[in-house]
Amino acid sequence: MKIGKIADLLHADVLCGEEHLENEVHSACGADMMSDVLAFVKDQAVLITGLVNPQVVRTAEMMDMRCIVFVRGKMPADDIVELARESGIVILATMERMYQACGILYENGLYHGGVAQ
Amino acid sequence: MSEPVRFHFDVAGENFVSAGEASAAVKKLLRQLGMDPAVIRRVSIAMYEGEINMVIHANGGTADILVYADRIVIVLEDHGPGIPNVGLAMQEGYSTAAENVRALGFGAGMGLPNMKRYTDSMDIETAVGVGTKITMEVRL
Ligand SMILES: Nc1ncnc2c1ncn2[C@@H]1O[C@H](COP(=O)(O)OP(=O)(O)OP(=O)(O)O)[C@@H](O)[C@H]1O
Numbered sequence: 001m002k003i004g005k006i007a008d009l010l011h012a013d014v015l016c017g018e019e020h021l022e023n024e025v026h027s028a029c030g031a032d033m034m035s036d037v038l039a040f041v042k043d044q045a046v047l048i049t050g051l052v053n054p055q056v057v058r059t060a061e062m063m064d065m066r067c068i069v070f071v072r073g074k075m076p077a078d079d080i081v082e083l084a085r086e087s088g089i090v091i092l093a094t095m096e097r098m099y100q101a102c103g104i105l106y107e108n109g110l111y112h113g114g115v116a117q
Numbered sequence: 118m119s120e121p122v123r124f125h126f127d128v129a130g131e132n133f134v135s136a137g138e139a140s141a142a143v144k145k146l147l148r149q150l151g152m153d154p155a156v157i158r159r160v161s162i163a164m165y166e167g168e169i170n171m172v173i174h175a176n177g178g179t180a181d182i183l184v185y186a187d188r189i190v191i192v193l194e195d196h197g198p199g200i201p202n203v204g205l206a207m208q209e210g211y212s213t214a215a216e217n218v219r220a221l222g223f224g225a226g227m228g229l230p231n232m233k234r235y236t237d238s239m240d241i242e243t244a245v246g247v248g249t250k251i252t253m254e255v256r257l
């Protein structure tokens with residue numbers, strides 16, 4: 001799925017990384033605990049989260065993720081967006097809640113893609 | 118034996134916003150050295166977990182990365198409270214992190230076991246009231 005399609009499906013604002021919207025991603029995960037992302041996520045390219053702080057971007061960066069979706073209308077501060085821009089990570093912000101956001105993407109064919117054991 | 122390429126970082130304590138800067142910098146430097154992306158990811162995750170630990174549990178410390186021809190060594194050293202029971206701390210789910218740390222998305226007790234999982238060897242030297250030194254190695 002193109003990152004741009006994720007933005008469309010979730011009626012999300014693109015806060016940075018417009019130049020990457022044509023890039024394809026194949027898997028996603030939803031989490032509020034960055035500890036869990038670091039421990040259980042393997043090759044998921046999209047992080048859907050209700051947590052907003054700079055460590056969300058750092059975590060995504062360490063995991064080589066391509067896109068972060070902030071749910072529930074949460075707006076990251078400028079420094080967080082700037083950090084993502086520097087790392088080439090797309091930030092989307094949607095009004096959808098976590099469960100809905102994950103459900104919409106799953107229904108449209110963006111699956112989880114496997115868990116690290 | 119040729120000399121390793123060395124990187125040194127000071128990690129500020131109690132600064133959650135800047136936590137991870139050293140790991141992010143190492144990730145960039147390893148990319149510039151043309152290292153394998155899978156190796157870079159393992160080093161980044163292990164170092165990031167250790168760096169976050171130094172920030173949230175030990176009031177900061179230092180990180181030294183040594184890149185040899187056949188391995189990367191990560192040394193994280195702090196003068197924090199030390200770890201009283203390493204066996205317990207290594208168990209998945211064991212955490213002394215306070216509620217405010219959990220609200221930031223950390224403190225699930227997964228960091229140390231994750232560092233072990235992503236590296237080929239990990240050694241913890243620690244003494245209560247003195248500090249902690251963690252040495253991890255990723256073979257190339
Ligand atoms: N550098 C350190 N200095 C002192 N204590 C530490 C240090 N690193 C870890 N610990 C202790 O070991 C425990 C387990 O660490 P671990 O990284 O596995 O989990 P955590 O940091 O609590 O949570 P998570 O890593 O999942 O965010 C910590 O809760 C803390 O008590």
Ligand SMILES: [Mg+2]
Binds near residue numbers: 166169170228229
């Ligand atoms: Mg930890």
